[in-house]
Amino acid sequence: MIILTDVDGVLLSWAHSFEWWMKRKGYKKGKCISYKVSEMYGLSVDEADVLVRHFNESAAIGFLPPLNDAIKYVRKMHEEHGAVFHAITSLGTEPYAQRLREENLKRVFGDGIFERVQCIDCGADKTEALKRYEDSGFVWLEDKPENAEVGAKLGLRSFLFNQPYNTDYEVSGDVIRVKNWKDLYDYIY
Numbered sequence: 642m643i644i645l646t647d648v649d650g651v652l653l654s655w656a657h658s659f660e661w662w663m664k665r666k667g668y669k670k671g672k673c674i675s676y677k678v679s680e681m682y683g684l685s686v687d688e689a690d691v692l693v694r695h696f697n698e699s700a701a702i703g704f705l706p707p708l709n710d711a712i713k714y715v716r717k718m719h720e721e722h723g724a725v726f727h728a729i730t731s732l733g734t735e736p737y738a739q740r741l742r743e744e745n746l747k748r749v750f751g752d753g754i755f756e757r758v759q760c761i762d763c764g765a766d767k768t769e770a771l772k773r774y775e776d777s778g779f780v781w782l783e784d785k786p787e788n789a790e791v792g793a794k795l796g797l798r799s800f801l802f803n804q805p806y807n808t809d810y811e812v813s814g815d816v817i818r819v820k821n822w823k824d825l826y827d828y829i830y
Contacts, residue, residue, distance in 0.1 A: 648730040650784035653705040676806040703741030714822035725756040729770045733763040786810040
């Protein structure tokens with residue numbers, strides 16, 4: 642079984658690490674809960690995009706911690722059910738950052754679990770990356786509602802991973818919201 646998954650906000654805690662990195666740079670996060678860095682930090686969209694890209698291309702990207710119960714259930718799916726994972730992440734196209742992403746996933750989850758790690762441009766839409774899996778019925782796990790919807794439209798079993806910034810999003814009948822990896826595991830097995 643192939644499981645398609647986003648990385649940041651699903652497998653790894655990008656937001657926590659980014660907040661720490663921003664604090665070191667002298668930025669203070671506001672009280673706004675949003676997927677958009679510009680809204681969370683009161684920055685222009687352009688300035689936020691530059692900072693996100695700079696973080697994603699920094700050494701910090703190779704040391705993101707796992708998110709909640711991800712290790713336990715990713716390994717369980719792989720070891721007990723033979724699942725392999727294909728990660729699709731809008732990290733950016735910097736080759737060294739991509740290598741750090743791959744090494745981070747291997748270090749956190751183990752060798753051989755991620756058969757493929759596809760890095761697309763920072764903030765890019767995932768339609769083209771998901772088209773190779775169109776109508777496969779593979780599980781697709783994402784924290785950004787728009788990308789979860791794209792997966793559903795392309796014939797994937799699309800799940801939206803619950804995060805504070807997507808709780809107001811009302812899932813359609815084609816996208817299923819899950820609280821965590823245990824919730825996903827119980828749903829598909």
